[in-house]
Amino acid sequence: MVKRTSHHEADCLIARPLDAIGDWWSLLIVRDAFDGLRRFGEFQKSLGVAKNILSARLRNLVAHGILETVPAPDGSAHHEYVLTQKGRGLFYVLVALRQWGETYFSGPGEPYTFMVDIESGRPIKRLEVHAEDGRLLYPGDTRLADFRDQENS
Amino acid sequence: MVKRTSHHEADCLIARPLDAIGDWWSLLIVRDAFDGLRRFGEFQKSLGVAKNILSARLRNLVAHGILETVPAPDGSAHHEYVLTQKGRGLFYVLVALRQWGETYFSGPGEPYTFMVDIESGRPIKRLEVHAEDGRLLYPGDTRLADFRDQENS
DNA sequence: CACGAAGGTTTCAACTTGAAACCACTTGCT
DNA sequence: AGCAAGTGGTTTCAAGTTGAAACCTTCGTG
Numbered sequence: 001m002v003k004r005t006s007h008h009e010a011d012c013l014i015a016r017p018l019d020a021i022g023d024w025w026s027l028l029i030v031r032d033a034f035d036g037l038r039r040f041g042e043f044q045k046s047l048g049v050a051k052n053i054l055s056a057r058l059r060n061l062v063a064h065g066i067l068e069t070v071p072a073p074d075g076s077a078h079h080e081y082v083l084t085q086k087g088r089g090l091f092y093v094l095v096a097l098r099q100w101g102e103t104y105f106s107g108p109g110e111p112y113t114f115m116v117d118i119e120s121g122r123p124i125k126r127l128e129v130h131a132e133d134g135r136l137l138y139p140g141d142t143r144l145a146d147f148r149d150q151e152n153s
Numbered sequence: 154m155v156k157r158t159s160h161h162e163a164d165c166l167i168a169r170p171l172d173a174i175g176d177w178w179s180l181l182i183v184r185d186a187f188d189g190l191r192r193f194g195e196f197q198k199s200l201g202v203a204k205n206i207l208s209a210r211l212r213n214l215v216a217h218g219i220l221e222t223v224p225a226p227d228g229s230a231h232h233e234y235v236l237t238q239k240g241r242g243l244f245y246v247l248v249a250l251r252q253w254g255e256t257y258f259s260g261p262g263e264p265y266t267f268m269v270d271i272e273s274g275r276p277i278k279r280l281e282v283h284a285e286d287g288r289l290l291y292p293g294d295t296r297l298a299d300f301r302d303q304e305n306s
Numbered sequence: 307c308a309c310g311a312a313g314g315t316t317t318c319a320a321c322t323t324g325a326a327a328c329c330a331c332t333t334g335c336t
Numbered sequence: 337a338g339c340a341a342g343t344g345g346t347t348t349c350a351a352g353t354t355g356a357a358a359c360c361t362t363c364g365t366g
Contacts, residue, residue: 040343
């Protein structure tokens with residue numbers, strides 16, 4: 001084995017994101033960042049991950065522009081990790097993953113948590129995929145096209 | 154190290170899905186399954202992954218009920234791997250991941266591919282998160298609630 | 307019945323992970 | 337000033353995982 005294979009070079013635009021966040025911890029760190037966690041110690045306590053692993057993951061997320069470090073507001077020498085715009089773009093991935101989890105991974109009778117709209121306190125709507133003209137699309141109603149295909153449609 | 158830490162027991166409904174698909178290959182296998190691939194050899198050729206790894210991943214996906222094996226339609230002794238309903242539920246995760254990839258991982262001037270509606274051939278709409286009453290929600294407009302919270306809302 | 311292809315499993319070295327120990331820098335306390 | 341405790345890491349090293357290649361087994365075919 002030369003090295004763990006990287007999807008960095010892959011053509012597929014699903015593969016390349018996985019290079020940045022496709023491991024066991026990164027998305028959980030991002031989730032915690034959405035929940036307002038910012039400090040190394042907060043992430044470590046929340047996730048229970050080894051410090052060296054957390055350190056490596058944070059470095060990788062920063063390197064990919066998903067998190068950025070900012071000076072700590074309390075004036076201490078340390079910094080905090082906050083989501084960039086690119087990182088906030090993962091919101092939809094997290095929502096999708098959570099809805100899938102809510103549907104298929106919640107034990108029966110388990111007091112599971114779900115996402116609610118802060119303003120109303122009511123659960124959010126399930127994600128839907130729509131065509132440009134608004135039609136609701138299901139798995140199988142889409143395909144991939146490249147740049148040229150769009151020209152003559 | 155006892156074993157690679159599993160998120161299987163985690164309370165969080167983002168963590169548990171990651172236990173099933175949170176590695177470097179599983180989502181790519183699912184993506185290929187959406188593209189109609191069914192045979193071991195097809196996946197192997199498409200992904201370029203080592204056969205033992207592919208074998209382990211397919212077994213894991215089947216164990217999690219994301220894929221199931223069906224007898225090969227050509228009557229041969231082999232079987233094929235097809236998505237279950239649970240597996241098809243990952244459609245939204247893949248769409249979210251792809252849209253994030255399209256936005257942040259496509260090289261400049263690169264002939265990137267994107268998802269289009271089969272019927273019209275036009276790109277699909279970007280995913281949106283909506284409140285129950287239809288309001289458009291952004292990152293930060295949601296929080297998690299548990300079962301009891303909903304009662305008194 | 308030899309031969310090749312499909313679909314895996316086995317083997318083994320390199321790489322990654324995780325727990326614990328260690329280190330550096332600040333604070334807070336006395 | 338001196339010292340313990342807290343924060344934010346890095347280092348070390350055993351154990352676990354990954355990947356390439358070799359091997360095995362079961363069909364389909366000539």
